[in-house]
Amino acid sequence: MSFPTRRLRRLRTSEKMRELVQETRLSPSDLICPIFVQEDIKTRIKIESMPSIERLPLDDVTDEVGTISDLGIPAIMLFGIPSNKDETGSSAFDDNGIVQKAISQVRENFGDKIVIMADTCLCQFTSTGHCGVISNNKVDNDASLELLAKTAVSQAKAGMDTSSPSAMMDGQVAAIRNALDDEGFSDVSIMSHAAKHRSNFYSPFRDAAACAPEFGDRKTYQMPYTNAREAMMEVETDINEGVDIVMIKPALSYLDLISETRRRFNIPVAAYSVSGEYALVKAASQLGYVNENEVTDEILSSIKRAGADMIVTYFAKSAAKFMQES
């Protein structure tokens, strides 16, 4: 059947008609809101390359989570900026570390009213800024696994719901799963950065989390953005290691991978819309070239349409706000 019998415009005749046939609907419950918490600061620090995003002192975390929760966002993702960095990133797995303190504060104040996810990595905590420990000038995969596992266990002790390993070390999901189970945290889930690419869209985040590598780059562990089959192998490997949610990162330039992951695997799929994606929209909207909320709605809808069940985004609060208003 084709024109003139088939007229697709019939279902676009009014707002209500369009609403009726809308296939993808965004909701605040699709979103995960990142939070940066910094040790030993008293007031919030603005992040220049990410307008409206701030590093919070520990004392502000409860307020922030209250705002997020009131907007109907079900989950937060905690990142910590410690005062002390060393070669092994030991403050990442310190039971009194900044992330652990933030987790227990949120757990204490919100119970199970919000899902507490935490980034499980070493790069904010190592003096080298790398996601693992260095031996012989290289990031040592297997030595890093033990530290990542210790970090996850320490975060679980503080009350974390979901560990989000982002180091891209081979075997990190299995190492964390085994350690969590051994320590009695079999209910703590894992959302891995399964296919995390060595992306140029991360640069504002390094401002936010103070974790640029001191030497070299992350090309020996993060994925090249040219390889889709390899990305599927990363996802499959994490599933075989017992992951609960797989994440594709970044999101907007990687919609094909989100869609392919959704098609191939029966597992929840997350997408991380990263700092550079945020910064581009912010910069263009500040110049008056695009409308921030309209473009954000389109970007988040596209990520969901591609197959993401949940989206980590720096627009979480502003998007939840415009969704509530519309």
Ligand SMILES: [Zn+2]
């Ligand atoms: Zn890292």
